[in-house]
Amino acid sequence: MFTCKESVDLLLQFLDGEMPEEEARHLEEHLQACPPCVDFLRTYRATPVLCKRALSQQMPQELADRLTQFLRQKCRK
Amino acid sequence: MADQVQVAAEDESGDRRLLEQAQAGDMSAFEALVERHRDKVYGLALRMTRSDADAGEITQDTFLSAYQHLSEFRGEAAFGSWVHRIAANNALMRLRHRHVVQAAEEEMKSPEFNERGSFAEYPATDWSRRADEKVLDDELRRAIMQATDHLPEGYREVFLLKDVEGLSYEQISEVTGDSVPAIKSRLHRARLALREAIDRFYNEDLKR
Numbered sequence: 471m472f473t474c475k476e477s478v479d480l481l482l483q484f485l486d487g488e489m490p491e492e493e494a495r496h497l498e499e500h501l502q503a504c505p506p507c508v509d510f511l512r513t514y515r516a517t518p519v520l521c522k523r524a525l526s527q528q529m530p531q532e533l534a535d536r537l538t539q540f541l542r543q544k545c546r547k
Numbered sequence: 548m549a550d551q552v553q554v555a556a557e558d559e560s561g562d563r564r565l566l567e568q569a570q571a572g573d574m575s576a577f578e579a580l581v582e583r584h585r586d587k588v589y590g591l592a593l594r595m596t597r598s599d600a601d602a603g604e605i606t607q608d609t610f611l612s613a614y615q616h617l618s619e620f621r622g623e624a625a626f627g628s629w630v631h632r633i634a635a636n637n638a639l640m641r642l643r644h645r646h647v648v649q650a651a652e653e654e655m656k657s658p659e660f661n662e663r664g665s666f667a668e669y670p671a672t673d674w675s676r677r678a679d680e681k682v683l684d685d686e687l688r689r690a691i692m693q694a695t696d697h698l699p700e701g702y703r704e705v706f707l708l709k710d711v712e713g714l715s716y717e718q719i720s721e722v723t724g725d726s727v728p729a730i731k732s733r734l735h736r737a738r739l740a741l742r743e744a745i746d747r748f749y750n751e752d753l754k755r
Contacts, residue, residue: 473664482735506666510658512675517742518710519678524691525711527590533603534585538578540607545574545614 472500477507481514558583562626570617577617581610584627587712588634594707595638597696605641609634631712635704635722642700652699655736656743674749687748694744698737705730706737 472480477500483489484497501508529537562583568576588609593602613620613630620629659667695703704723708714709730716727723730 473660474666475660475664478658478739479735482731482738486731506669509673509675510666512673513746514738514742516675516678517738517745518706520683520687520745521691521695521706521741522711523678523683524688525590525594525695525707526586527593528586529589529606533589533606534582536603537581537585537607537610541578541581541610541614542574544611545577 471503472496474500474504474507474510477501477504478510478514481511485515559625559627563622566617566620566622566626570620577614580626584630585610587627588630591631591634591707591712592638594695594711595635595704596641601638601641605634605637608637612637628712628714628718631708631714632718632722635708635712635714639704639723642704652702652736655698655702655740657736657739658743672746672749674745677749687745690744690748691741694741698740701725702733702737702740705733706741709734710738 477497480489480493480497484494489497501511562580565576565580565583569580585606589602589606592605592609593599596602596605609630612633620626661667695706698706701723705719705725708719708722709716714722716730719725719730720727725733
C-alpha cells in the first residue's frame with residue numbers, strides 16, 4: 471500500500487484520470503484508510519478553484535478605453 | 548456545474564458568430580470579441596509579468612495580432628483559447644528578455660512527511676468547501692495573489708495557463724516549448740505550494 475507521501479505525489483495523475491488501474495486501486499485503498507490524505511486530496515482539488523476565483527481580474531476602464539482606441543487606429547489602417 | 552457548462556457553450560457559440568462577422572470585415576463584431584476576452588487576457592498578462600504597463604501592452608499586441616491573423620483562424624479551437632495562447636506567447640517573450648530575480652525552487656512550500664512517509668502534521672482544517680462560497684474573502688484573495696506572484700516563473704506560467712486559463716497540456720507545451728511530463732510536474736509543485744499558502748491562511752484564521 472502507498473504511503474501518504476507517495477499518495478500526494480500521485481494526486482495530479484489521479485485527478486487527471488490518467489493513472490494505471492492497479493495504481494489507482496492502491497491509491498484508493500490508501501485513501502480509504504487515511505483521513506488526513508482524504509482531507510489533503512479535497513484541499514488539493516479545491517486549490518485551483520479558489521485560485522482561479524482569486525486571480526480573476528477586471529481590466530481598468532481607462533486601459534480598456536485605450537485598448538479600444540488603439541485597435542480602432544491600428545485596424546483601420 | 549451544469550449551469551457553468553451551459554454558459555460556456557453559449558459564450559462559445561456567441562464567439563463563433565461574432566468571429567464570422569469580424570472575418571467578414573465587421574469591426575464592431577471584432578470589438579465585441581475584444582470586450583468579451585480583454586479581462587482574461589489582461590489578467591493573464593498581469594499575473595505572468597507582474598507589471599501593469601507590460602500587461603496593458605501585451606493586451607494591445609495580443610488583440611492586434613489576433614485581428615491581423617483573423618482570416619487564418621479556422622475555428623477548430625475556441626476563440627478564447629486562441630487569444631490566450633497569443634497572450635501567453637507575448638508574455639513569455641517579454642519575460643525571457645527581462646532579467647528579474649527569480650524565486651528559488653527550493654523555497655516552494657510542500658507538505659512535510661516523517662521517515663515513514665506519513666504526514667508530519669495532521670491537516671488542521673478541511674477548507675475545501677470554502678471554494679464554493681459566494682463571496683471570496685479579500686484577505687484570502689491577497690494571500691493567493693502573493694503566493695502566485697512568489698512562484699518561480701516556469702511554475703507560475705504553467706499554473707496560470709492550465710488552472711486559471713484552462714489550456715490543455717498540449718497547448719501549454721506548444722506555447723512554452725516544454726514537454727508535457729515537465730509541465731505536469733511543475734503544475735503539481737505549483738498546486739502544492741499554493742495549497743500550503745491557502746492552508747496557512749485558514750489555519751492562522753482559526754487561531755485569531
